Amino acid sequence: MKVLFLSPPQKEKAFPSLGIAYLASMLNKNGHDAYIHDGADSSIKEMIRYVGKIAPQVVGITMNTTNRFEALELAKIIKEKFKIPIILGGPHPTLVPGQILKNYIFIDFIVRNEGEYSTLNLINALEKGKDFSKILGISYKKDNEIFHNPPSLPIGNLDKLPFPEWKFFDLKKYAKxxxxxxxxxxxxxxxxxxxxxxxxxxxxxxxxxxxxxxxxxxxxxxxxxxxxxxxxxxxxxxxxxxxxxxxxxxxxxxxxxxxxxxxxxxxxxxxxxxxxxxxxxxxxxxxxxxxxxxxxxxxxxxxxxxxxxxxxxxxxxxxxxxxxxxxxxxxxxxxxxxxxxxxxxxxxxxxxxxxxxxxxxxxxxxxxxxxxxxxxxxxxxxxxxxxxxxxxxxxxxxxxxxxxxxxxxxxxxxxxxxxxxxxxxxxxxxxxxxxxxxxxxxxxxxxxxxxxxx
CATH class of the missing domain: 3.20.20.70 (Aldolase class I)
Structure with missing residues (x-):
């Protein structure tokens, strides 16, 4: 399945977004086709153009408290323009998943806490049209009802995770x-x-x-x-x-x-x-x-x-x-x-x-x-x-x-x-x-x- 991970636009960003780099790497190692567009030195218009170029089947967006409205604006435009599932992850949606799903109808899923295995399981289910109710660590809407599945267990052996996918990052964009x-x-x-x-x-x-x-x-x-x-x-x-x-x-x-x-x-x-x-x-x-x-x-x-x-x-x-x-x-x-x-x-x-x-x-x-x-x-x-x-x-x-x-x-x-x-x-x-x-x-x-x- 083709998946695009985004981080919201941000000027003078110091480092690539490792969270979505881990997710992309996990998906690519398991037979999916994952891409990244980090928001360093980008505008929302530029990011929307990139979504159109890649033509993903699913978009995942990382969000924290300070950039929540940029992330939500990006998600809303993508939903209106491309009509594809939107997944949110990161610290802020992890802490207030119900509030986001209730108030922003264009958000379909939230992956809570560590996302590597929960995201992989969710993408597998979306690709095969399977039920989401058994996937740990996600919140979602179904028939106007919000569901919070049990949390995923913390990943015990971090060595088993693939290294982050760095090939999508232009290192010249990051502020010193x-x-x-x-x-x-x-x-x-x-x-x-x-x-x-x-x-x-x-x-x-x-x-x-x-x-x-x-x-x-x-x-x-x-x-x-x-x-x-x-x-x-x-x-x-x-x-x-x-x-x-x-x-x-x-x-x-x-x-x-x-x-x-x-x-x-x-x-x-x-x-x-x-x-x-x-x-x-x-x-x-x-x-x-x-x-x-x-x-x-x-x-x-x-x-x-x-x-x-x-x-x-x-x-x-x-x-x-x-x-x-x-x-x-x-x-x-x-x-x-x-x-x-x-x-x-x-x-x-x-x-x-x-x-x-x-x-x-x-x-x-x-x-x-x-x-x-x-x-x-x-x-x-x-x-x-x-x-x-x-x-x-x-x-x-x-x-x-x-x-x-x-x-x-x-x-x-x-x-x-x-x-x-x-x-x-x-x-x-x-x-x-x-x-x-x-x-x-x-x-x-x-x-x-x-x-x-x-």
Whole structure:
């Protein structure tokens, strides 16, 4: 069956959409004819023309909360013009499948959570005209009634999945991320594990992937790195929630990178928790040419860290950043502005703390309430919004990136937005990005990509 997977139009997209690349690869390995058109640097008109060129029998569209209306507009036009089944997948439809199927008649199916096997089973059923009621992990409409089949089981052996289908991606279309904007070669990404055991108040990752971490083997990860290298990719971003959560496996991956000679060929970057990295691990990561580690710090006080339900302490943050400096690994810190604990005094303390921590890159994101997160439920209990908020195009001071801001009881929405921009400007000023012409590109990219409003 001919299937086309789409991601909505997006300017300055950093990486190809791995989710639909996995789906296309799974279908192609099982006798179907799958294509991809990623929305990087595209318009809806261009994407519709591509649909007409490929003439698929089914279209699948990936959707998240911030791009939901672009995805829905794309789906509506395709349904009206081509009269073919439309499947939605991704984080947002996974979390609110009933709301989408009820309110958007042009959506036929939703694949929830991990989509590889559910999508394959659904396409097989569509091709053969079979019943959908036994397919795990899907929601659908039949005779004006909405059905939610039982969830699919998390994929236990990730090594069995085929590598993502990269042949459809034009690597020249993807924007360079600020932290390695000086690199002149293509970059790609790898997901080496799925799942997150933590329960951060602002995050919905485990609602999608589950709380149990499932790891690909080190050998399997290295094989994918070889494939990407042969495609011309020279910088890899590990898009795991926490690449180092299994220290033994992380060291094994680094060891295999060294044996394959990757440190002279490929640089890489990952996310980690400050309470996991230590001398031994960082020593291996440096030998394997890890250029940067990202840390979710979120706040500079124990009270704030507890409110966000992070697993680390303030002392562990300082130790991790000092160790990274010792091994000459760059750091990127994530901070969040907002929450019940947030005050003007805390924001000033955060500014000072970031300067003392001295990360190479930092963000100061506005606290947004995404579906099914604890922050969203807190706001709902306080009467700030209800579940129908996702049907609205959210613009104005109370919203950012088409999601509601949770400012907390002590600050206004405008104060939260201003603080986010001010913290980032203060850090840029300290780094000297406002002084030197060769840093203007980095500074401008950081201003555009930081999750704040001016």
């Amino acid at each position: 991320m600020p932290e390695f904007t000086y690199k002149e070669y293509p970059h790609g990404s790898i997901i080496s594990s799925r799942g997150c055991p933590f329960k951060c108040t602002f995050c919905s990752s485990n609602n999608f992937w589950g709380y149990k971490i499932r790891f690909r083997s080190a050998k399997n990860v290295i094989e994918e790195m070889k494939m990407l290298y042969n495609l011309g990719i020279r910088f890899i971003y590990f898009n795991d929630d926490n690449f180092t959560s299994n220290k033994k496996r992380a060291i094994e991956i680094c060891n295999l990178m060294i044996k394959e000679g990757f440190p002279e060929k490929i640089g890489w970057q990952c996310r980690a928790e400050v309470n996991i990295v230590d001398e031994e691990l960082l020593s291996w990561m440096k030998k394997a040419n890890c250029n940067m580690i990202e840390f979710g710090i979120e706040d500079c006080t124990e009270q704030g860290i507890r409110w966000f339900k992070k697993s680390h302490t303030i002392s562990q943050v300082k130790k991790a950043f000092d160790l990274c400096k010792k091994y000459n690994i760059k750091t990127k810190s994530y901070f969040i502005i907002g929450g019940d604990h947030e005050t003007k005094e805390n924001i000033e303390a955060k500014k000072k703390y970031i300067n003392e921590l001295d990360p190479d890159i930092t963000t100061a994101s506005i606290l947004l309430a995404y579906p099914k997160t604890e922050v969203f439920e807190i706001g709902k209990r306080k009467g700030l919004w209800d579940d129908d908020i996702w049907l609205k195009n959210l613009v104005g001071d109370r919203y950012h990136s088409n999601a509601p801001i949770y400012a907390g009881p002590n600050l206004s929405y405008s104060e939260i937005s201003a603080a986010s921009a001010d913290i980032l400007y203060n850090w840029m000023k300290k780094k000297g990005y406002y002084k030197f012409s060769d840093n203007i590109k980095i500074a401008w990219d950081m201003l555009k990509k930081g999750d704040f409003k001016k």
